[in-house]
Amino acid sequence: MTKTVLIAEDEPHIVELLTFLLEREGYAVTAAADGEAALTVLANTTPDLAVLDVMMPKQSGFDVLREARNDPRHKDLPIIILTARGQTRDRETAIEMGADAFIAKPFSNQDVLATLRRLGA
Amino acid sequence: MVSAVRQRLIGPRVRARRTALELTQAALAERAGISTSYLNLIENNKRPVAGRLQIALAEALDIDISALSGAAEQQLTDALSLAAADPALGSAALTPADAAELVGHYPEWARLTARAVAAYREQASQTVALTDRLAHDPVIANAVHQMLTNIAAVRSTAEILTSVQDLPPEQLQRFHAIIEEQSSALTDASGTLAAVFDPTNTHLRPxxxxxxxxxxxxxxxxxxxxxxxxxxxxxxxxxxxxxxxxxxxxxxxxxxxxxxxxxxxxxxxxxxxxxxxxxxxxxxxxxxxxxxxxxxxxxxxxxxxxxxxxxxxxxxxxxxxxxxxxxxxxxxxxxxxxxxxxxxxxxxxxxMPYGAFLADAVAWRFDIAMLAASYDVDVAAAARRLTTLQHGGAPAFAMLAVNPSGARLDRRRTTDVAMPRFGAGCALWAIHSAFNGTERAREQIIEMPTGERLWTIAIAMSAPGKSADAAPPRRAYMLATPAIHAGTFSGEDTGHVPSVAAGITCELCPRGDCAYRAAAPILAEITGKA
Incomplete structure (x- = not known):
């Protein structure tokens, strides 16, 4: 069965590139341009994995992460946090809040794909 | 009082210079306007040399007063002792006596060490100022975020272009367009960042x-x-x-x-x-x-x-x-x-002629009020003059002048002590309470969060008013030097001087329990959990 990945990222080119990469690997991609849109997706569907950018308009990736962990349906959803910010602090925050992996921008495509596979998606 | 170490050193220096000039004791004594027997006592370190006598001897020997007094060596020794007392650099195994020995036997190594310490201090203070800016400047944060995002897109695209062989032409064109657009955005973001760090535009400039x-x-x-x-x-x-x-x-x-x-x-x-x-x-x-x-x-x-x-x-x-x-x-x-x-x-x-003022300043333990009264000048002039004396062997004083609102009116810094340049200064410094006190200079030891101890002396004064009716404007002056220097020049323990655990400004001070805290510390953020 095709696995679905939620990509929440406000930079359209990054979304486009990740979508291209993931679709080539056989994933289905649902994109959200900000945190609020990502929460709407999570309210209505159960993706197999989520990639959340930290700095997004309306709700941050951390906000989405927190909401997801409070939702019994997404308690075990593998979540990757993507960020371009002060890396050490964001990484610790992400792990403390229950993220499964952390990828810093600029990332390599191979890192993203390897992380996805490691998380079993 | 001149330090015992310095006094010991003057006699041999006089004798060495006199012999180099091939002068007899009698000839030099005549030039300096003293008796031969007195000169003999000086050369054997049986009499202290300071003030006018020191100037007369320096002139008679045709050398700089600091070379005669050993001020240059003493400053170097003080600088090294201070570095040894710095908890970030020193160790208990280093003693001021070692410093004097190092200066005496290996002056070039001593100078190298002092230069390295000074450079380290300069870099550290620049780092604090820059860290402050990096942590708080939204322009920098946004530009960095933007650049990393642009680079991520360019890198990802480039990887796809090199690793995927079977791209359809329209997809290929699309990826080329992404690279072009992201490169252009990257140029803008880097331009913003470059402007922020333009040397003529940073806040470290005057x-x-x-x-x-x-x-x-x-x-x-x-x-x-x-x-x-x-x-x-x-x-x-x-x-x-x-x-x-x-x-x-x-x-x-x-x-x-x-x-x-x-x-x-x-x-x-x-x-x-x-x-x-x-x-x-x-x-x-x-x-x-x-x-x-x-x-x-x-x-x-x-x-x-x-x-x-x-x-x-x-x-x-x-x-x-x-x-x-x-x-x-x-x-x-x-x-x-x-x-x-x-x-x-x-x-x-x-x-306030240099030599005489230096001698009086040392004799009166840098009491601004007494010096001002003696030279019939205002406290401001005496304070400014005191900052010039390190060349003559006195401690290097930093100076701060404020009005009752705490606004800075004048400032001098030294290699070891810098007065706050931004934000409000520390409310615990005696310069602020000086406005409540008498026209007597008050000493205070300020213990910095780094463990460094500053000896300070502060006093308030009334400046000449614009007219007889208006209340004369009040100002306060403070001189500051590392306490280790204060000990050196006075030859006394500074234990009797009231001390206070303080900082430079709230922003740069991690003392969480301070009753005067007016702004959150940046340092706690820097040194705290990253």
Whole structure:
């Protein structure tokens, strides 16, 4: 069965590139341009994995992460946090809040794909 | 009191220099105006040498007073002792005696160490200022985020283009467009970032006239030898000897003023300090003699030392001068203020001759109030003069002047002590409580969060008012030097001096339990959990 990945990222080119990469690997991609849109997706569907950018308009990736962990349906959803910010602090925050992996921008495509596979998606 | 170590060193130095000049004790004694037996006692370290005697000996031996006094070596020893006492650098195994030994046996290694420590301190303070900015500047945060996102997109696209062979033409075109757009956005973001770090645009550069003056003096270690020499010559020309009292100085200055074809009006009621180069100087009869004298000295030197002051200033106006800062624009307000500060320096030098003032300052333990009273100058002048004495062997003093609101009026820094440049200063410093006290100078040991201890002396004063009716404006002055220096010059323990656990400014102080905290500490954020 095709696995679905939620990509929440406000930079359209990054979304486009990740979508291209993931679709080539056989994933289905649902994109959200900000945190609020990502929460709407999570309210209505159960993706197999989520990639959340930290700095997004309306709700941050951390906000989405927190909401997801409070939702019994997404308690075990593998979540990757993507960020371009002060890396050490964001990484610790992400792990403390229950993220499964952390990828810093600029990332390599191979890192993203390897992380996805490691998380079993 | 001069330190015991320094006293020990003067005798052999006198003897070595005298022998080098092939002078007999009798010949040197005659030149210096002392008896041969007294010189013999000096050379055997049986008599202390300070003040006027030290100057006379330096002149007779034709060497610099700091070379004679051993001030240069002492400063180096003090600098090394201070570094050893710094909890970030030193260790308990290092003792001040070792420092003196190092300076004595391996002066070049000692100088290298001192230079390295000074460079480290400079870098550390720049780092704190930059970290402050990096952590709080939204322009930088956004630009960095933007750049990393753009780079991520370009890298990802490039990887796809090199690793995927079977891209359809329209997809290929799309990826090329992404690279072009992201590269363009990257150019914008990097331009923003470059502008932020443009050297002419960072906040470490001087911003106000106060910064310009402080920086210019710091580059000269707060001493201007050319102006000192010019003033010494002028005093000699006007026959103002070291013992001259106020009335004699008044007479000499007024006489010289009139010899230039200028007039003095002593019948007026108001002083006109802003008037540039007046041909008739208005000295109100009602004003204190000292105030009029200081004003006359200032206006006189503005004329007769104009060339020397311009030469000093020209170094700041051209890029190849001693300044590493951007040159000041000729005629800019900052350049005008710096010129006035140089003239002020000369006036201070005229009323407080270097050697005598140095000797008195040491003897009176840098009591600003006593020095001001003795030289019949205001506290401000005495405080400024004290910052110039490190060349003569006194500790290097940083200085701060504030009004009752805490606004800074004047500042001098040294290699070891910098006064706060941004934000409010620490409320616990005695300079602020000085406004409540008497006109007596008060000592205070300030314990910095780094473990460094500063010996300070602070006093408030009333500046001359604009008119007789208005309340005279109040100002407070503080001098600060590392406490280890205070111990060195006084030869005494500073244990009796009240001490306070304080900081520089709230932003740079991690003391969480402070009753005066007015702003959140940045440092806790830096050193806390990353």
């Amino acid at each position: 911003v106000t006239s106060l910064d310009v003056i402080e920086d210019a003096f710091a580059r000269r270690q707060n001493r201007l030898p050319a102006l000192e020499d010019a003033v010494t010559h002028l005093r000699a020309r006007l026959h103002i000897d070291a013992e001259a009292t106020g009335a004699i100085i008044d007479q000499a200055l007024a006489g010289h003023w009139k010899s230039l074809g200028l007039k003095i009006d002593s019948t007026g009621t108001a002083m006109v300090p802003s008037q540039p180069s007046p041909s008739t100087l208005s000295l109100p009869r009602a004003a204190p003699a000292a105030t009029n004298r200081a004003f006359l000295a200032l206006k006189l030197l503005e004329r007769v030392l104009a060339n020397q002051v311009e030469t000093e200033l020209s170094g700041e106006l051209t890029p190849d001068g001693p300044s590493d800062a951007p040159p000041l624009a000729i005629g800019s307000p900052a350049a005008t203020d710096l010129r006035a500060a140089f003239v002020q320096y000369a006036a201070d030098a005229l009323l």
